[in-house]
Amino acid sequence: MSERLSRLDQLSRASNLEIQCVPESNSENVIKLVEQLGRTVKSAHGCVIPYSHPLSNTNQTHNQKKLQSCDLGIGGKTSCPIYVVENLSPENKELHAAARKRGKELGYKFVWIRGGKIFMRKDESANYTFVKNTDTLTRLT
Structure with a gap:
């Protein structure tokens, strides 16, 4: 029973992503951040990314240009890596x-x-x- 509940919990998260390591900001706007992420990823790949694309592997797959906070218009003078991963139970x-x-x-x-x-x-x-x-x-x- 607990295994079934665990699978259902994970299934309920299937359309969720986590954006990790985003620097904190007092003027943070999550909607704008997600929109910019979409534009950045779209331009990096040259096409719209289908749901099944391994976004969690973006930083490993595209070593030539890892996703950075500056790509999302945040971070000030220093930039840090940003990770997009599947939302796990x-x-x-x-x-x-x-x-x-x-x-x-x-x-x-x-x-x-x-x-x-x-x-x-x-x-x-x-x-x-x-x-x-x-x-x-x-x-x-």
């Missing part, structure tokens, strides 16, 4: 953190999220592993 956030930690311990090159699900891959030639729960992580080698 508390359980999945915890599992994702554990997967990143375990992946680092075992030398995994890739840990990512797609559609609220967590995946890992040792290297480019390896098959991916779907991380369903912590048992999956303990079985990894």
Whole structure:
């Protein structure tokens, strides 16, 4: 039952994104920030991004131009990286953190999220592993 509730919780977040590491501002306007993010991402890719595009991988995929606070018109003199990620349920956030930690311990090159699900891959030639729960992580080698 708890697994089903967890899946429903994640499903209810399917159309939500988190924008992380945005510098605080007294004049912050979330609507304008999201609009600017949309314009910035659209121009960086040259097209409208479909829902299934891995926005959570924007900084890794496009190494030549990482998303920065200056791209969104904020940050003043110094700019900092901005991350756009899928909104995960508390359980999945915890599992994702554990997967990143375990992946680092075992030398995994890739840990990512797609559609609220967590995946890992040792290297480019390896098959991916779907991380369903912590048992999956303990079985990894």
